[in-house]
Amino acid sequence: MPIFTPVRRWQPAFRPFKRESFPRRILVATELIVKGPLFGCRMCGNCLLQETALICSMECPKGIRNGPCGGSTEDHCYVDETRPCVWYKIYERAMKWGWQEKLLEVLPPLDWDKVGGETWADVVVQVGKVGTSKFAGGMLSRDKDTRRETWQSVFYPVRQPDWWQGDSEYHAPAYEEPISELERRLRDGEFVVTSEVAPPMSTATGKLTRNIDLVKPYVAAINFTDNPSATARMSSLACSVMTLERNAEPVMQIAARDRTRTGVQAEVLGASALGIRNVLCLSGDSGRMGPPPMGRLDILDIDSVQMLWILRRMRDEGIYLDGRPIKFPPKVFLGAAASPFASRPEFQAIREHKKVNAGAQFFQTNLVYDPDGLETWLNEIAKRDILDKVYILVGITPLKSYRMAAYMHHEVPGVSIPDAYLKRMEAAGDGASEEGFAIALELIEAIRQKQGVNGIHLMAVGWEEIVPRVVAEAGLLPPDFVPVEEAAESS
Numbered sequence: 001m002p003i004f005t006p007v008r009r010w011q012p013a014f015r016p017f018k019r020e021s022f023p024r025r026i027l028v029a030t031e032l033i034v035k036g037p038l039f040g041c042r043m044c045g046n047c048l049l050q051e052t053a054l055i056c057s058m059e060c061p062k063g064i065r066n067g068p069c070g071g072s073t074e075d076h077c078y079v080d081e082t083r084p085c086v087w088y089k090i091y092e093r094a095m096k097w098g099w100q101e102k103l104l105e106v107l108p109p110l111d112w113d114k115v116g117g118e119t120w121a122d123v124v125v126q127v128g129k130v131g132t133s134k135f136a137g138g139m140l141s142r143d144k145d146t147r148r149e150t151w152q153s154v155f156y157p158v159r160q161p162d163w164w165q166g167d168s169e170y171h172a173p174a175y176e177e178p179i180s181e182l183e184r185r186l187r188d189g190e191f192v193v194t195s196e197v198a199p200p201m202s203t204a205t206g207k208l209t210r211n212i213d214l215v216k217p218y219v220a221a222i223n224f225t226d227n228p229s230a231t232a233r234m235s236s237l238a239c240s241v242m243t244l245e246r247n248a249e250p251v252m253q254i255a256a257r258d259r260t261r262t263g264v265q266a267e268v269l270g271a272s273a274l275g276i277r278n279v280l281c282l283s284g285d286s287g288r289m290g291p292p293p294m295g296r297l298d299i300l301d302i303d304s305v306q307m308l309w310i311l312r313r314m315r316d317e318g319i320y321l322d323g324r325p326i327k328f329p330p331k332v333f334l335g336a337a338a339s340p341f342a343s344r345p346e347f348q349a350i351r352e353h354k355k356v357n358a359g360a361q362f363f364q365t366n367l368v369y370d371p372d373g374l375e376t377w378l379n380e381i382a383k384r385d386i387l388d389k390v391y392i393l394v395g396i397t398p399l400k401s402y403r404m405a406a407y408m409h410h411e412v413p414g415v416s417i418p419d420a421y422l423k424r425m426e427a428a429g430d431g432a433s434e435e436g437f438a439i440a441l442e443l444i445e446a447i448r449q450k451q452g453v454n455g456i457h458l459m460a461v462g463w464e465e466i467v468p469r470v471v472a473e474a475g476l477l478p479p480d481f482v483p484v485e486e487a488a489e490s491s
């Protein structure tokens with residue numbers, strides 16, 4: 001790939017919200033004329049080029065500013081298959097240039113006051129603050145560290161405003177006792193099972209509550225997806241509250257796609273006040289996967305990494321994004337998605353590392369059908385020295401039919417099913433659901449042996465009746481398991 005990426009801007013450039021002074025408008029036009037052809041610049045006004053190997057991350061059709069999403073592949077972006085994944089290109093070049101450590105810095109969301117404006121004046125002002133001769137001298141130094149510090153003294157304040165101050169460091173949770181029952185079990189070394197229950201597509205809650213009651217004795221916590229495949233369903237918050245009312249523990253999933261930075265903070269405060277203690281932060285499937293009419297695709301107000309950073313600081317530092325103190329901060333055990341089979345394992349591990357630094361305490365992975373491939377990804381995570389900082393629950397979906405298996409393999413981003421399993425499902429004919437159940441047990445058996453795995457996350461995709469059978473036959477009943485009949489008698 002050439003250093004410059006001329007005329008590679010897929011989306012139109014942003015325009016400023018306010019009328020700028022004439023000299024500033026000249027500066028904006030100049031920056032657009034220069035950086036547009038060279039980098040495909042969209043004039044986001046919050047430039048990150050130095051951190052992204054001189055490839056503009058705003059080319060990402062989801063507008064993600066902190067690494068590839070879980071659907072990225074080596075071949076193309078999953079939202080728009082006509083273009084490469086820009087984050088894959090950034091990682092590839094950063095590795096080649098030895099810039100990979102830059103990829104760990106938690107980068108801020110857009111400051112929309114600057115969108116459409118130029119960024120050069122900020123740099124000039126900062127050089128002035130540092131001192132022009134000091135800056136020039138530092139950059140001409142023979143010492144690599146001096147050059148780096150001088151560069152950072154100018155560009156760190158420009159890209160990391162006071163209200164964000166992102167870094168590349170791990171921030172241990174600032175509390176002692178486990179926040180949730182899920183966290184307690186994981187800390188105690190239990191090999192846990194969590195399970196998804198599909199939120200209803202209407203206001204009827206009968207099936208939802210039956211499914212909650214069905215799976216709750218078998219699992220440590222129950223996840224509720226947040227408009228999966230960008231398709232509206234009952235909210236994860238409402239399902240989580242109904243779960244608490246039935247004496248079970250929810251994991252509230254929250255997709256950045258449908259939120260603003262204000263909305264996320266408000267929703268998590270409310271969720272915590274209602275007793276929800278586990279929150280899983282996701283960027284969310286692209287609107288491209290949802291039904292028409294399609295909403296705007298190219299902008300997420302915040303991404304999942306930024307969501308983790310904001311929520312961790314709310315909880316541990318007691319501050320809102322804007323710095324206002326929170327008298328009674330939210331109490332939440334923070335999780336994130338991990339995608340062992342998107343792009344390359346070493347690239348995904350960088351992204352997971354960044355999530356752990358931002359605040360992720362547990363991962364629930366995308367679906368895994370290849371334990372050896374999982375091990376390769378786990379090794380990459382281990383090399384980054386974060387296995388002891390995050391709990392990993394591996395995603396398993398029992399296959400119900402060959403059609404479902406083929407759909408998952410070909411259509412679901414980040415999911416790959418080995419040929420051997422596809423052939424077994426096809427050959428099983430009418431017995432495909434039993435074959436899928438047997439494959440799930442084989443996978444669990446293989447996966448639970450892997451170093452660094454702390455549990456299984458069962459995503460039954462509407463087949464919740466299979467969950468008790470999988471848990472029981474895999475030998476994963478919780479230590480305090482009470483069969484439903486006994487529980488009913490004693491209550």
Ligand code: SF4
Pocket residue numbers: 035039040041042043044045046047048049056057058119
């Ligand atoms: S990060 Fe923003 S300012 Fe920098 S090249 Fe991309 S769109 Fe332009």
